[in-house]
Amino acid sequence: MSKRTKQEILKLAKEYKVRFIRLLFTDVLGFLKGFTITIDELEKAIEEGMGFDGSSIEGFARIEESDMVARPDPNTFAIFPWKNDQNYTIARMFCDIYEAKGNPFLGDPRFVLKQNLEKAKQMGFIYCIGPELEYFYFKDSFSTQILDKGGYFDLVPLDVAQDLRRDTILALEGLGIKVEYTHHEVASSQHEIDLRYTDALTMADNVMTYRLVVKEVARQHGVYATFMPKPIYGINGSGMHTHQSLFKGDKNAFFDPKDKYHLSQTAKYFIAGLLKHAPEITSVTNQWVNSYKRLVPGYEAPVYICWAQMNRSALIRVPVYKPGKEKSTRIEYRSPDPACNPYLAFSVMLAAGLEGIKKKYRLPEPASDNIYLMTDEERKKMHIESLPGDLYEAIKITERSDLVKESLGEKVFDYFIRNKKLEWDEYKQQVTQYEIEKYLPIL
Numbered sequence: 001m002s003k004r005t006k007q008e009i010l011k012l013a014k015e016y017k018v019r020f021i022r023l024l025f026t027d028v029l030g031f032l033k034g035f036t037i038t039i040d041e042l043e044k045a046i047e048e049g050m051g052f053d054g055s056s057i058e059g060f061a062r063i064e065e066s067d068m069v070a071r072p073d074p075n076t077f078a079i080f081p082w083k084n085d086q087n088y089t090i091a092r093m094f095c096d097i098y099e100a101k102g103n104p105f106l107g108d109p110r111f112v113l114k115q116n117l118e119k120a121k122q123m124g125f126i127y128c129i130g131p132e133l134e135y136f137y138f139k140d141s142f143s144t145q146i147l148d149k150g151g152y153f154d155l156v157p158l159d160v161a162q163d164l165r166r167d168t169i170l171a172l173e174g175l176g177i178k179v180e181y182t183h184h185e186v187a188s189s190q191h192e193i194d195l196r197y198t199d200a201l202t203m204a205d206n207v208m209t210y211r212l213v214v215k216e217v218a219r220q221h222g223v224y225a226t227f228m229p230k231p232i233y234g235i236n237g238s239g240m241h242t243h244q245s246l247f248k249g250d251k252n253a254f255f256d257p258k259d260k261y262h263l264s265q266t267a268k269y270f271i272a273g274l275l276k277h278a279p280e281i282t283s284v285t286n287q288w289v290n291s292y293k294r295l296v297p298g299y300e301a302p303v304y305i306c307w308a309q310m311n312r313s314a315l316i317r318v319p320v321y322k323p324g325k326e327k328s329t330r331i332e333y334r335s336p337d338p339a340c341n342p343y344l345a346f347s348v349m350l351a352a353g354l355e356g357i358k359k360k361y362r363l364p365e366p367a368s369d370n371i372y373l374m375t376d377e378e379r380k381k382m383h384i385e386s387l388p389g390d391l392y393e394a395i396k397i398t399e400r401s402d403l404v405k406e407s408l409g410e411k412v413f414d415y416f417i418r419n420k421k422l423e424w425d426e427y428k429q430q431v432t433q434y435e436i437e438k439y440l441p442i443l
Contacts, residue, residue, distance in 0.1 A: 010042065021039065035070075053066045054105075069098040096110055125246040129199075129203040130194070130196065133195075134190060135191060135214060147161055149188045168182075168213055172195075179194065187232070193210070229339055241336075255267075269353075269360055272362060278305050280400075284341075284347075291340075294337060391424050
């Protein structure tokens with residue numbers, strides 16, 4: 001992908017009469033951060049970056065080390081398809097974060113992903129991603145009052161959110177983000193818009209933009225959109241099934257025409273790496289206490305560590321090959337949820353897959369039956385293990401993982417572990433409505 005020049009950005013800004021530019025970046029927990037500059041500062045921002053105080057950003061810096069510089073990536077310049085109250089045109093650019101002395105900031109999630117992509121590049125690979133982000137629409141942010149009672153692929157009159165999804169797609173396409181398709185999901189008021197496959201860095205930026213756009217369009221329509229993994233008990237939660245493959249130039253390194261599953265040995269090693277290291281990376285792909293309310297049997301969320309071609313209860317699914325679609329050969333890792341930090345989640349998934357390639361992990365046989373219906377003894381015979389059952393179990397496994405520590409870097413790794421332990425400590429002290437309703441009348 002050719003890099004846009006400063007002159008091209010300035011020309012675009014002038015042509016579209018841009019007045020303000022939002023400089024965006026992501027904190028360690030995956031929340032979008034940023035600040036706004038005027039058009040007069042754009043040239044300086046591209047050349048030198050813009051200084052800011054990083055001491056209040058999660059995982060960034062202590063007060064005595066707070067000076068940071070945000071350097072916008074020219075390739076990420078895009079114009080928001082909506083105006084502000086004064087009808088000004090606003091653009092956005094994602095930034096790489098640097099220390100005041102000019103060194104890349106090791107706590108920047110975008111830098112973490114870039115480092116992992118460089119490791120893949122040194123092995124001759126380009127890492128490509130296609131995520132399916134699910135989310136819910138509710139009446140407001142204070143309740144889980146649904147907008148519809150539609151189901152999977154339902155259309156009008158059940159799906160009252162079609163206008164919301166249409167406007168969201170138009171906004172995404174206006175920002176240069178390609179959408180593959182959209183539909184109503186399984187649960188009431190649950191929806192999905194799938195982004196077209198692209199390189200992992202672009203996709204991580206796109207995921208952050210997608211979440212912003214979905215929420216903003218919902219706000220404009222007077223409702224609330226949430227990527228909370230499991231907002232309602234007893235129905236499906238929201239996942240981010242992540243399709244991924246490695247390319248060597250224009251050729252898909254996962255494709256082999258002679259293999260039974262059309263998978264190359266590289267693909268098999270990659271899958272084996274993901275399976276082996278799945279427990280270690282789960283706290284990153286599913287980083288919230290609430291994430292584990294989704295990862296339970298019976299709601300189309302993967303719990304058991306195995307792979308299959310047709311079986312959607314497996315952690316990894318290999319979509320069926322279509323003749324002439326060699327470039328579409330991919331694997332689908334089904335455990336991540338849409339509330340994760342995509343830069344970190346893509347980093348650990350890639351690291352696990354590459355470890356499988358480097359060490360030539362053996363891929364077990366695929367699971368053919370519905371794993372949920374198997375007995376514990378049957379799963380044990382097939383050596384099918386389970387993902388961590390809650391955030392505390394997940395973080396304890398991650399804490400011992402050299403692979404995650406290396407892929408995230410020591411700074412992000414230490415902060416992430418510390419923050420997640422604090423979240424668990426806070427959660428376990430809560431007295432929930434479930435406890436009040438169950439125990440108060442009898443104890």
